[in-house]
Amino acid sequence: MIKVLVVEDEPGIAFALESDLQTEGYSVVLVTDGAEASRRARAEQFDLILLDVMLPSMDGFEVCRELRHAGVTTPILMLTSKAQEAEKILGLDMGADDYVTKPFNPRELRARIRSHLRRSSMDAGEKDRVTDKELYCFGDFELDLARMELRRVGDVVATTSTEFKLLAAFLRNTGRVMTREKLLDEVWGREITVTDRVIDNYIVSLRRKIEKDPSEPRHLHSVRGVGYRFDA
Numbered sequence: 001m002i003k004v005l006v007v008e009d010e011p012g013i014a015f016a017l018e019s020d021l022q023t024e025g026y027s028v029v030l031v032t033d034g035a036e037a038s039r040r041a042r043a044e045q046f047d048l049i050l051l052d053v054m055l056p057s058m059d060g061f062e063v064c065r066e067l068r069h070a071g072v073t074t075p076i077l078m079l080t081s082k083a084q085e086a087e088k089i090l091g092l093d094m095g096a097d098d099y100v101t102k103p104f105n106p107r108e109l110r111a112r113i114r115s116h117l118r119r120s121s122m123d124a125g126e127k128d129r130v131t132d133k134e135l136y137c138f139g140d141f142e143l144d145l146a147r148m149e150l151r152r153v154g155d156v157v158a159t160t161s162t163e164f165k166l167l168a169a170f171l172r173n174t175g176r177v178m179t180r181e182k183l184l185d186e187v188w189g190r191e192i193t194v195t196d197r198v199i200d201n202y203i204v205s206l207r208r209k210i211e212k213d214p215s216e217p218r219h220l221h222s223v224r225g226v227g228y229r230f231d232a
Contacts, residue, residue, distance in 0.1 A: 034058030068095035170230035
């Protein structure tokens with residue numbers, strides 16, 4: 001049974017999420033405290049985490065950052081009532097895979113959950129099938145599909161699952177211009193709605209991790225009016 005960690009301190013929303021997800025057939029663990037969420041997510045195996053931003057003891061951004069630093073790669077969907085772009089970017093920078101703004105449409109949330117679970121399952125299948133040749137090198141970096149790791153001079157660079165998939169898509173198409181529509185197909189899938197701004201935010205986050213000077217990228221270039229191109 002798919003196991004979902006729901007981190008939400010508002011009783012009404014927490015109850016609704018728990019009930020809705022259980023109706024969908026998921027096993028739900030509900031916690032209302034940021035520190036407890038971090039502890040449970042590091043101690044137990046979950047298939048997906050729904051993480052509110054405003055929490056007691058430790059906010060959702062801190063929880064997300066702590067989990068990623070601890071090597072937890074479980075997909076994280078952040079729930080926030082803050083619609084400001086800066087808040088969304090911060091969540092992505094901390095390692096979140098996606099975000100949903102309150103009040104959210106339950107059908108949309110369920111669709112996003114299914115999409116991330118499906119892609120997580122596909123990633124696991126890919127990991128079992130790849131060979132030692134599935135290694136891409138550029139600059140001081142190497143992307144190891146077999147180990148699902150990005151390394152810089154041997155040291156692992158923390159990435160979200162979405163960042164990893166995005167970089168893998170670029171490396172599989174080195175030198176080719178990738179439109180946002182193509183990136184959407186390869187990384188997110190057409191079944192969920194992702195705006196151009198979200199894709200651009202991930203590009204910004206990825207540049208911070210792989211470029212010496214993100215303002216003058218060596219690898220990940222913008223192609224005005226079209227999309228992006230990766231040069232090794």
